Amino acid sequence: MQTPVSSPFVPAPGGFYSPAVRAGNLLFLSGQLPLDLHGRLVPGGIVEQTNQVLSNLQHLLHAADADLTHLVQVTIYVAGMEHWPAVNAAYHSFLTAVPVPPARAVVPVTELHYGALVEIQAIAVVVP
Numbered sequence: 001m002q003t004p005v006s007s008p009f010v011p012a013p014g015g016f017y018s019p020a021v022r023a024g025n026l027l028f029l030s031g032q033l034p035l036d037l038h039g040r041l042v043p044g045g046i047v048e049q050t051n052q053v054l055s056n057l058q059h060l061l062h063a064a065d066a067d068l069t070h071l072v073q074v075t076i077y078v079a080g081m082e083h084w085p086a087v088n089a090a091y092h093s094f095l096t097a098v099p100v101p102p103a104r105a106v107v108p109v110t111e112l113h114y115g116a117l118v119e120i121q122a123i124a125v126v127v128p
Contacts, residue, residue, distance in 0.1 A: 066126045
């Protein structure tokens with residue numbers, strides 16, 4: 001059985017998808033863009049955008065009674081590898097207290113929706 005998961009602290013989807021879907025003990029988190037609660041791209045550069053994306057993921061995890069320690073896999077899409085050091089530093093600061101970092105893939109892309117510089121999707125294991 002699949003259950004959609006959303007959070008009042010994350011912008012509503014702008015298309016036909018769920019922000020996250022729980023299937024048994026797995027939580028699939030859709031790619032999060034650096035959008036504020038009103039669906040606007042956050043001002044600033046790659047650090048501000050990465051922090052917003054990670055904050056959005058954290059809100060969705062909390063809505064499913066989970067946290068960053070439940071992440072098992074993360075895929076990061078970054079618009080240009082020149083941004084990677086800043087993305088990696090912001091990512092590390094969010095996951096510093098996580099005892100086992102999730103598996104991760106980094107995919108350089110030429111363009112992301114809304115002109116974003118970063119997008120992150122993830123999978124978590126949530127024990128009922």
